[in-house]
Amino acid sequence: MGFAAGIxxxxxxxxxxxxxxxxxxxxxxxxxxxxxDCHGVSAQGFNGYYPIPRLAGxxxxxxxxxxxxxxxxxxxxxxxxxxxHSLSPPVxxxxxxxxxxxxxxxxxxxxxxxxxxGRKIFEDGMPEVNIxxxxxxxxxxxTGSGVIPRLAGxxxxxxxKxxxxxxxxxxxxxxxxxxxxxxxxxxxxxNKSQIEAVAAYVSTLRPPRGTPNTVQ
Amino acid sequence: MSFRPTKRQRRWAFRSPAGAALILPAALLAxxxxxxxxxxxxxxxxxxxxxxxxxxVCHGVSAQGFHGYYPIPRLAGxxxxxxxxxxxxxxxxxxxxxxxxxxxHVLSPAMIDALTTDxxxxxxxPLGGAPKENVDEGKRIxxxxxxxxxVxxxxxxxxxxxKGNGPFPRLAGxxxxxxxNxxxxxxxxxxxxxxxxxxxxxxxxxxxxxTQPQIKAVAAYVSNLE
Numbered sequence: 001m002g003f004a005a006g007i008x009x010x011x012x013x014x015x016x017x018x019x020x021x022x023x024x025x026x027x028x029x030x031x032x033x034x035x036x037d038c039h040g041v042s043a044q045g046f047n048g049y050y051p052i053p054r055l056a057g058x059x060x061x062x063x064x065x066x067x068x069x070x071x072x073x074x075x076x077x078x079x080x081x082x083x084x085h086s087l088s089p090p091v092x093x094x095x096x097x098x099x100x101x102x103x104x105x106x107x108x109x110x111x112x113x114x115x116x117x118g119r120k121i122f123e124d125g126m127p128e129v130n131i132x133x134x135x136x137x138x139x140x141x142x143t144g145s146g147v148i149p150r151l152a153g154x155x156x157x158x159x160x161k162x163x164x165x166x167x168x169x170x171x172x173x174x175x176x177x178x179x180x181x182x183x184x185x186x187x188x189x190x191n192k193s194q195i196e197a198v199a200a201y202v203s204t205l206r207p208p209r210g211t212p213n214t215v216q
Numbered sequence: 217m218s219f220r221p222t223k224r225q226r227r228w229a230f231r232s233p234a235g236a237a238l239i240l241p242a243a244l245l246a247x248x249x250x251x252x253x254x255x256x257x258x259x260x261x262x263x264x265x266x267x268x269x270x271x272x273v274c275h276g277v278s279a280q281g282f283h284g285y286y287p288i289p290r291l292a293g294x295x296x297x298x299x300x301x302x303x304x305x306x307x308x309x310x311x312x313x314x315x316x317x318x319x320x321h322v323l324s325p326a327m328i329d330a331l332t333t334d335x336x337x338x339x340x341x342p343l344g345g346a347p348k349e350n351v352d353e354g355k356r357i358x359x360x361x362x363x364x365x366x367v368x369x370x371x372x373x374x375x376x377x378x379k380g381n382g383p384f385p386r387l388a389g390x391x392x393x394x395x396x397n398x399x400x401x402x403x404x405x406x407x408x409x410x411x412x413x414x415x416x417x418x419x420x421x422x423x424x425x426x427t428q429p430q431i432k433a434v435a436a437y438v439s440n441l442e
Contacts, residue, residue: 124315125319127321130266133314133318136285137274137285137288140285146283185269213285
């Protein structure tokens with residue numbers, strides 16, 4: 001067990017390298033394949049019974065935070081609770097780094113006519129109705145940064161579900177407030193058509209190679 | 217949900233059943249706005265509070281600042297004159313920020329009065345997170361300037377405790393990387409209309425003269441001040 005942990009640590013040291021030629025240990029490889037069963041063969045997401053989100057290109061710090069939130073039931077999802085609480089910290093780290101390095105094209109499929117409005121809301125906000133510009137935090141190309149998630153290429157139905165149900169799924173432990181609190185007023189202020197527009201817009205985005213805050 | 221429907225939304229509301237859901241809360245809101253609450257000018261407290269909460273989405277809890285995609289500055293404790301000048305500069309595009317241009321140009325003078333007063337009165341602890349190195353050197357530069365490089369003491373305008381005054385901003389508790397960004401890129405963002413020079417011109421030669429290590433030192437010092 002100690003030997004395997006040693007190998008894991010050694011391998012993980014190189015896991016984030018841009019070359020990515022160092023092969024990940026068997027444990028981590030198996031775990032990655034398991035995640036991809038639901039999240040898509042390149043973690044691009046999948047329209048299962050629920051929309052299962054894209055993890056490709058996601059900010060590692062954000063991914064780790066979400067996995068912890070699932071474990072601690074601060075974010076409600078029974079399937080992900082079971083997934084997450086089997087992950088040891090080094091495996092969690094390795095997974096987050098691996099997903100961050102992937103960059104498949106977005107699945108797409110959102111209604112095209114909503115994209116222009118979504119772009120306007122994303123870049124400029126709607127100051128008359130107190131809706132902040134998404135770009136201020138998520139970045140001009142929706143790549144995210146640090147704890148703030150990438151939205152570029154996220155699934156259209158997943159974005160809608162997430163924004164519409166924010167307070168019902170996230171920040172579920174009021175005695176341990178987390179970063180979910182920041183989005184709560186924003187999600188609450190957006191109406192249905194604004195949510196759909198923004199969701200449609202970000203679902204089309206694929207920041208090019210070399211964009212800041214991406215691992216490519 | 218607190219918002220004022222636009223003309224377009226009001227027109228749309230009459231055409232769709234979903235839109236009816238907009239009209240009732242909007243009507244209630246409109247009624248509440250018509251009463252002269254504890255307001256400044258013709259801005260109701262509810263409106264001002266809602267706007268303040270909206271600002272805090274980006275500028276952080278109690279406007280302490282926030283690390284969004286960009287470092288979003290602390291507004292807490294800022295002199296009202298400085299804030300008003302910046303809002304005007306954004307709207308007139310003398311200071312470049314697409315997001316703040318959009319924020320600024322929907323604000324009425326009464327709303328600006330209310331907001332800037334609110335921000336000025338907030339006093340959270342500094343957000344922190346700055347590197348601890350070179351704070352002493354930063355303090356030296358802040359208090360004494362750099363004679364050889366024509367850099368006056370920051371304290372001479374920003375105050376001995378970096379709390380600012382009038383048109384001079386508070387630096388105490390400002391985000392480290394916000395300060396380093398601004399000092400490094402001063403003329404790329406400010407004073408963008410040469411035909412309308414503004415007070416940002418005062419900082420231009422100073423920002424230009426400071427070296428990167430000096431900028432980092434000063435930023436580290438002031439970002440920890442309360």
